[in-house]
Amino acid sequence: MQLEVFNSVDRADAIDVLRPCLDIQRWVEHIADARPFSDLDSLLDFAGETAEPFTSDEVAAAMAHHPRIGERPKAQTTEAAMSRSEQAGVDPGDDGVVTALAEGNREYEAKFGRVFLIRAAGRTANEILASLQERLSHTAEEEDVIVAGQLREIAVLRLAGVISEASVSSEGVPNP
Secondary structure: OEHHHHHHOOHHHHHHHHOOOOOOHHHHHHHHHHOOOOOHHHHHHHHHHHOOOOOHHHHHHHHOOOOOOOOOOOOOOHHHHHHHHHHHHOOOOOHHHHHHHHHHHHHHHHHHOOOOOOOOOOOOHHHHHHHHHHHOOOOHHHHHHHHHHHHHHHHHHHHHHHOEOOOEOOOOOEOO
16 A cells, blocks of 8 residues: 555554554554654654554564464465565475474473564574574563564564555656
8 A cells, every 4th residue: 555545544444454564452543643654764663663662461462463483374364464474484395494493482482471473574494493592591571572572573564565655757757
């Protein structure tokens, strides 16, 4: 959706666009209510700032929608499609990494009581696995901060993928 359209749709439609990026009611409402944004950078900056800080309840609610790393969601929702795309660096055919991720996920969940969350977009499976293994040594308090930061990164990346600025031709005319 182009930024101009996002700025002009009604509040409920704006919230519907935002929710797959991060299902935290306060976050989607603040962004929808802050429109119009002058440019994409302003929107993304505001989205990042609005996500700071998340409450523990907000993190828990958002985490309910995130699949385990290495497990591709099968649902046909916008959020599931985003997650599948973000995890493209995890090759399901690499049995060694898939097994190590599954074991690490189980250990992480046993220790922290939630799924391991990382901004997977742009990371290789081995980078994700190394981060998982390193984060297993953290305290719950350290992980709370990291998870909230990862949620922010995921939300802003997803938002950048959903909203675009109108492109302009070499003659200065907006392209559709």
